[in-house]
Amino acid sequence: MDTDWMNEPPKPPVQLDTDKAHPARVYDYFLDGKTNYPADREAAEAMIERGLPTARRDARASRDFMVRAAGYMVDQGVRQFLDIGTGIPTSPNLHEVVQERAPESRVVYTDNDPIVLAHSRALHTSTPEGRTLYLHADATDPDTILRAEGLRDTLDFSRPVGLTLLLLLHWLPTDAGVRLVRTLVDELAPGSHVVMSYLARDLFEDVGEAKKLEGTFVEGSTNQLRGATRAEVETLFEGLEMVEPGLVPTNRWRPQTVPVQVGNPALADSGVVPAWSGIGVKR
Numbered sequence: 608m609d610t611d612w613m614n615e616p617p618k619p620p621v622q623l624d625t626d627k628a629h630p631a632r633v634y635d636y637f638l639d640g641k642t643n644y645p646a647d648r649e650a651a652e653a654m655i656e657r658g659l660p661t662a663r664r665d666a667r668a669s670r671d672f673m674v675r676a677a678g679y680m681v682d683q684g685v686r687q688f689l690d691i692g693t694g695i696p697t698s699p700n701l702h703e704v705v706q707e708r709a710p711e712s713r714v715v716y717t718d719n720d721p722i723v724l725a726h727s728r729a730l731h732t733s734t735p736e737g738r739t740l741y742l743h744a745d746a747t748d749p750d751t752i753l754r755a756e757g758l759r760d761t762l763d764f765s766r767p768v769g770l771t772l773l774l775l776l777h778w779l780p781t782d783a784g785v786r787l788v789r790t791l792v793d794e795l796a797p798g799s800h801v802v803m804s805y806l807a808r809d810l811f812e813d814v815g816e817a818k819k820l821e822g823t824f825v826e827g828s829t830n831q832l833r834g835a836t837r838a839e840v841e842t843l844f845e846g847l848e849m850v851e852p853g854l855v856p857t858n859r860w861r862p863q864t865v866p867v868q869v870g871n872p873a874l875a876d877s878g879v880v881p882a883w884s885g886i887g888v889k890r
């Protein structure tokens with residue numbers, strides 16, 4: 608596998624704005640990646656200290672959920688995927704997971720962090736039978752994503768798509784998140800699957816603890832952070848048929864299907880990862 612990108616310095620003319628913490632780089636720090644800066648590490652450590660001591664475990668559990676959800680969709684016959692808020696490439700990436708089982712799979716990735724763009728070469732390592740595309744785009748402007756050059760050459764919207772919105776929506780203003788989901792889901796063909804995970808306000812001891820965590824990140828960062836309750840996340844799945852076991856903490860979504868090479872089955876029993884996670888199907 609091509610792993611050169613892991614140590615590759617970002618190329619100009621990308622403006623990285625390294626003085627402020629960015630969600631993608633903070634998450635990369637939690638995953639023990641190398642693509643983060645002092646502001647990101649400081650914000651990440653503050654989050655660990657002030658409300659999320661399990662951040663590293665939770666980030667890893669989230670990647671494992673992506674692997675299980677992707678495997679599930681491949682089993683359902685889905686062969687094309689649209690991932691919004693991709694993050695800094697972390698192996699295995701979505702296309703690696705789905706193409707291992709269905710090499711003809713096509714994956715479009717999108718993110719708005721210039722550092723993800725700078726490292727996006729790692730997202731272009733498609734199988735010859737399949738295809739991948741990276742789009743630098745802002746999730747608060749879903750129409751631009753839908754009109755982006757290359758999107759419809761890569762994905763056929765008359766056929767089912769696996770839409771993945773993982774640990775993304777809590778970074779967006781709530782109404783922008785709702786608009787994003789509604790706009791994209793409207794565009795999808797029957798049989799499409801929508802995978803979401805969302806920081807869970809109601810899985811903290813009390814809402815004050817969740818607010819402290821949200822506030823910790825917002826100081827000196829580019830993004831806001833606001834979790835949602837289970838009821839709020841459920842409204843995003845309205846009109847979709849939930850796949851069993853429904854909307855659950857990340858590590859409780861079909862933990863028995865954790866792939867051996869990636870997963871850490873111990874996570875399934877190690878408390879609750881505070882993010883609501885689930886898959887809905889458009890019928």
Ligand SMILES: C[S@@+](CC[C@H](N)C(=O)[O-])C[C@H]1O[C@@H](n2cnc3c(N)ncnc32)[C@H](O)[C@@H]1O
Pocket residue numbers: 630631634669670673691692693694695717718719720723744745746747772773774775778779830
């Ligand atoms: C916590 S990371 C999650 C990465 C990946 N989805 C995963 O679950 O492993 C959140 C990602 O959302 C991206 N993001 C935040 N706001 C965004 C926006 N307005 N448009 C596009 N991407 C955004 C960040 O840049 C970051 O890469």
